[in-house]
Amino acid sequence: MPPLKDAELGAFTFFASALPHDVCGSNGLPLTPNSIKILGRFQILKTIVHPRLCQYVDISRGKHERLVVVAEHYPKSLEDLLREGTPVSSSKILHLAYEVLQGLEYMNRHRMVHRSLAPHNILLDGEGHVRLAKFGLYHITDHGADVDFPIGYPSYLAPEVIALGIVKPTDHTQCERPLPSGPKSDVWSLGLILFELCMGRKLFQSLDVSEKLKLILTLGCVDDIITVLSEEHGCVDILKTVPENTLVLLRKCLTFHPTKRPTSAELLADSVFSDVSPLYIPFRKPVGLFSSALRCADLILPDDISLLCKDEDSDFLAERSIEEVYHLWCLAGGDLEKELMSKGIIRSKPPICTLPNLLLEDGESFGQGRDRSSLLDDTTVTLSLCQLRNRLKDVPGEAYYPLLGEDQSNIPHSGSSNELSTSATLPLIIRERDTEYQLNRIVLFDRLLNAYPYKKNMIWREARVDIPPLLRGLTWAALLGVEGAIHERYDMIDKDTPIPTDRQIEVDIPRCHQYDELLSSPEGHAKFRRVLKAWVVSHPNLVYWQGLDSLCAPFLYLNFNNEALAYACMSAFIPKYLYNFFLKDNSHVIQEYLTVFSQMIAFHDPELSNHLNEICFIPDLYAIPWFLTMFTHVFPLHKIFHLWDTLLLGNASFPFCIGVAILQQLRVRLLANGFNECILLFSDLPEIDIERCVRESVNLFCWTPKSATYRQHAQVPKQIAESNGMSRAAASFTVDFQESPKTDLGREPINIDDLKSEVSPRISAEDLIDLCELTMPSLSRIPSKKSKSIKPKLLVVDIRHSEDFNRGHIPGSINMPFGSAFTTEGDLAPCPASTTLQNFKGKVVVTVGHAAQNAAKFAVHLVKLAYPRVCILDGGINKMKLTGLLTVPSPQI
Template identity: 35%
Template sequence: MALFANASDLKIYHDRPTPKLASCNFVASARSSEALAQSGHLAVSAPSQIMGRFQLLKTLRHENLCEYVEIHRGKHDRLFVVNEYHDNSLQKARSEKAQTPVSVDLIQRYAFEIFCALAYLKQNNVIHAALSPDNVLLDENDRIKLSGYGLYYMTGHGVDVDFPIGYPGYLSPECVLDTCSEEPYGYDKRDCWAAGIILVEQFCRNSFWTTSDVGLVFDSLNTLAEWAKDGKDENIWNHQGIESLDINKDILEFLQGKTTNNDNSMNTKDSIEVFRQLILNCLQVTHTKRPDYHEIFALSFFNNSTKNKRKEYGWIHGPVLASQNLQPDEADIDEPVKKKDPATPYDPLADLPLSHIYHLWRLAGGDVEVNLVKRGVFLSMPVIERLPRVCYVEDGEETGPVMVDTTQLYSDTMQILSYKELYQRLEQEQSQRSSERFEWDADYFNVVDENDVNFLLEETDKFKKQQNGINNHNIDGEVDNGDEGDDDDLVFYDEILSPQSSVMGNGPLSGSAFITSPGTPSTTRSLNRTFSFSSMNRSRSQSSSSLSINTPAPSTPTQASIPRRPLSLREQDVNYQYHRQRLFAELLRQYPASQKEIIHHAKVDIPPLLRNKIWAAILDVHGDLDTEYQKIDKYNDITSDRQRLILIIHVYVHVFLLDVPRCHQYNQLLASSAGHEKLRRLLKSWVSSNKKWVYWQGLDSLCAPFLTLNFNDEALAFACLQKFILKFLNNFFLKDNSAVLQDYFAVFRHVLSYHDPELSGHIDAIAFVPDLYAIRWFLTLFTHVFPLDKVYHLWDKFMVGPSSLPLFVGVAILRQIRDDLLKYEFNGCISLFSEHFPKIDIEKCIQSAMNMCKVTPPSIVSLRPIISPTPEEHGNNEVQNWWDKPLSVETRKQELAPRIDMKDFPRISPYTLVLDIRSDHEFANGHIASSMNVQPTQLHSFASILRKLNRKYHVVVADDSEKQGPEFAAELVRRYKFPRTAVLQGGIEAADWFYNSIRSGRLCTCRPQKQTTAGHKGKGSEPPFVIWRCKVPTPLSKR
């Protein structure tokens, strides 16, 4: 199923002129914010309430509605609303053609489109309440486009603003009498009255009221309401006192049926009469007698052809197919294809959705508030002019005119956004493409250090395996099944290209094939392996699962040639984002067929505008999400289990009363009542759907990124949350999760020892254990530590990285503040984390974490399985070796250095100093090639000499003893600060079994060389230390 094929923000618009955007602004009510604060909602304010409700308006799509794009909060609680705009309107059309008769057929089409739009709004519980000819716009095809329909809804029916909503000349009598609230919400029919006024004005070419005095208009409406109460509603327009009201004479005659229209030959008497009946129905003074929209469509005024058009509105075009991009043969179609005029200049914005255009406009320097300030829109009466002349102290009487400047509370003047700067930026990139090449940033996951190993190069499809439940005991989900090559059809190994050869928009990267073994360095001491994602024409030439996109992918140069461009600059580069958005939009329309392409490109970066859908695609979200989400009971939880009932009460207390009202309340969406309600439903759905797990405090923060990105799509947010927890936090939310957390912290401690032995040794010496500071890190994946804007960037890498990446991020955070940690004792570290936590550079943290992750063997970050295999399962498998059995959590917690499996050892062996601590006799009988035999008791004597060898990795090989190897490795870490130190799990026995099983090697049985230091003098009777060394040189020495 193409999940995003019909997504409105991915739609391509053909043969459409570039749409215009405009903004209006208003000020939220300060009194409403104060009332919310007094009621206990300290973080909730009127602006946040408005912004929360506005999100629904962004989802409304109808061909007769102007699309809402975005809302921003400015200074002094002023809100700026950006929406689609058209220059023409019914008001302008009436003014320009005041003397021209209008056809009833045209009025019929206008009426039909207006009522279709209003009916659609009613289906979404939205009332226009401010309908007037000025906001009934006309597009280039003379089609109705209602504007301003969201003001009443987003302001909570006018509660959150201090100005009235609506235009006096188009208000219904019940609005003036304030009797709207007496009826249920669904029976509000003020828009029907306003539509009737607009249509009769358009037909008669006159205003309904002869006065602009609001008081006189309201008096007339009150009089009509009083007459209606007297039972004269049926013939109210023929009332004997009707002429005393300020109603236009021509319109009144039309309502009374006196218009013969002799001067207008285009309209028949019957057509005028059926139109009059429509207007009389709309202008029923008693709102309960006013027809509903389905009753209006049933009137004879709308003929069958018009009704048939309405039936077609429910059809949705989709899905996107590969054949749609093929040019049809003119001989096979009835009408030839309309070819574009080559003289017509290409408009890069014409086919983009409005949200994309506005995002690019902002990147090009656009700012709604700043533009209005420059135009002098906010110039108002000086404060000194609004003060009273004299204030008497005794009675508080004020003398002089007291001016209240309310003119700036709301401005319905639409300020059109200029695309001039945006076009200049885009044209500048086109002109400079040939001279100043655009460089794609490096994929930091696959960047190769020429003197190191990258364990991530062969993980292109690891996440899919983990989704299928493979190898749950490994945090990275790695299994050597030998089938991984089937998923590498998009990966090519090419020569290093010059930075100038990677050009955005100039087609695929090219290069001759060059493959280097990942385990053994080349003769030039370099592992110059690059990933090149060529165009989909090349990679999918024999597959129809993906469309062809002539867009290059990032090359992966070596570490030394990476052009370091900060992520913040990339996200602010309008040209870069323009091309990235087009690339991902095309890939998302093809999802799930394009999932691997999406993951490949997302490893460079993710465009913020499409982050929600890209995350969903990476997490392999698919299916009928809305149906599945609707099946979940988000409100009731009936159970007879007493323990389950206690858990439900626990969830209610934490979710509804404590956690939700304080979850990231600096975010305007989460601080709104709509955000609170959505977060509650999301958390309740998760608890209801995961019976074996429970709610732990911090889950609300874990939901926050998904909810803010998918505020209008709870089903997608919930599906992403489910997949995300399964990948990164599986079993973290068990009722008793102590074993899971302790095992995770043990691995975290090992990773820290592996990459920063000095810091690890210090933290271990002062007993500053991860339980004291890292629970909120990993249980919330840093959402409880960083603001959401940083979390987005962090999770961008989590999504496309291995599930062990959060561990390395935790280590990277500690390494950023290592100077402070090294100078503090226990109490100082507690104070640092609880009161004065330093500011973290998130981009450096991500880069540091990925650099560590690439060079860390996967077995070092493997977790112990939560559920042990049953005896029956053991019987179906081969006999398990003793070193393959998982270590207990207590054993892992006691060990400072990690353990490495033999399956990872061949990858690092060319860079490894292997220290065999068995006896010299056992060493001579068989040992790992290029290893050294040392005695643990003499470590203090030869440690400095071993450090001078400057090897990348250090692996300790011991015998069957469970303590000797870990203790020796702990000394290397704690006392001598050897980096990347690990113990070979299973020792020499595991190595012997491994070489025999793969049948491509064996233990070395050469006669080792005896080495010592010349002139060494032992202390007292201590003999000189001796090192036995294998004669086989390391692969790195063969250069």
């Protein structure tokens, strides 16, 4: 979006027409309110950026179908020139006409018609250039069908528009709509406005609406419309002073028959503007973040670099985009309805004054007349930025231009500002509502995203702190590694040809997050349909499963006006976290996933795992929707945003930790209930504290050895990159995986039956060596350490016979032969080794035997004794023999 500069934020309100409550659509569902339809159509207006158009910012839906629109606004308009009562010079009129036509032509390219063109809607910025306002009202109301007032002003409507009249649909369940006005109708309106500027007065002031319309329609019988209008309003003398080129322009604009009237594009190329057009540079839309074009192609630095530096009196806030300023205005306490009420635009009435009319048999009526508040009041209220500027007055200018060097420490959480550093430690929901904090985060992320993909590592690092909601969509795309010409790729996909999946998509969309006004709009449904169909068509080896629509919802909501980016994010997300989940036969993938999840429950919470297994409440009964939709079917969107902010920083195993964290929040109720009660509990999942869930899932992830979540049906494993002095757990959580060569010490795939028979997860020999920090030159990825002692958080339990243990064992391990480790009651047999094991309860315990089967049985006993974090060495001691790391005890003297 363009910067605020000298513009203001303006708001105006209107009502959508109400629908009957007892009428349903063809699908049996209640009709979508007109206000939601308008809200959905409005979103495209935010993407229309042109120097001759006022930028739309936001739309808010209130009670009783009220809508409030926020847009760029300027206090001066052509209405002010007409109030002066003097004719405007011909040269200025030509410049104004050319700029208005530029805006109209750009609208027409986007298949839009202004229809509300009038002097007070042609604004003038600080430099005197034209900015067209309210150009989207005709589009968002479906050509006036969704409101109870006509779009346009009688004095400036084209004859063909007046002849068409006002057509309202009689059947709300049908698609009966008025015929839309063509783009040439705006040319007529422009002609009348230019004529008024030439005469220095407004037309039709002494006539009522019906006489105005009658006069305009009778102009079709006149040869020279300009002369008739001047005679009608006593402007013949003034008309004689108008230059010929201006008269030519007026006659072309005021051509009665639309077939003979030129379009905006034709007028721009007309010879009447031969002296004006060279003064204007053709507008080119800025290159987006994801494009094949160079974003820096038009970057020009001034000869004097010091010109880039801002002085102390600079208005730094005015350099930010209109969207950012409005977002910060809302955070600073801005309230749209309160602003409109203070100006008298919104008036509250007592309930007794809102009663309808009562019509008696004799025709006499009692009660209120027509409520004129339902009609259009196009007054624009300027939103005061004083409160926002007061909140930001202590923010230094350097905060608006953060340095992006890797060693810079001027980011909010780095300690450069005590207040911001303190804010960074507050709960996320508070940080997202802190004006100063969000300003710093938005500015920083905006610069980092503009430097994407070159600053991808810094984006990852900053995203670990938090992601500003305003830039969440682009940040997610960067975290998922989306690059290149995504629009070209998306446009090449056939989204129109019918396919067998169409029927299922049509059934699923009206049930997907329909509490959200944006996604429940017809425009949202259409975008849902195109993105889902594009994914199905472009992945012929996969199929559409129910739940794919829920996966699509967060990406579509954040990129509502960028379907290509929503599709690209979805296409990058699914292979990373749901690899092969959408195969036609995905039973083997789902079963393996749920089995690993069950092992994760036993690994982190053995007491809960034992209880769920006793009542036969297995993950198949509740967890499939969790993982198939990555929790989007379980939580509302606002919780999914916070959850996925962290999920996208982890690898494919992180969802297991989220699932365990959810169960632990329900732990007390689960342990106290049986099978039936648990089924009822999950049929209507209680409120989950997402921030706590995220915090605990990160902790669970850091305690989980990476090989413990190995799945043979997962995507190709990637190597963890440790950087910036982070711990292994922190690095594995925050840094994306890259391709790594397979070693003989990795996890070996096993069949699903053997996997289900094991309660605890397996750990690879490579992972064990990494956790123990043992020196092994053959594995270059393992750091060299002089000490061969086991870390205090890890204990290796060797369950072989003592003779085998003495022939060679892992350094620091303890020996507990399986045959004598437990009593007949299942408790640990008293011995020095069992005492050591009890002292390590709560730390990672790795059981090692000749083969994994014996170690798995030993692990089952430990889990029954509520020992957490128990895992099994995959391949047993035989895998460790290949490393040359086994040691023998020193001889006793």
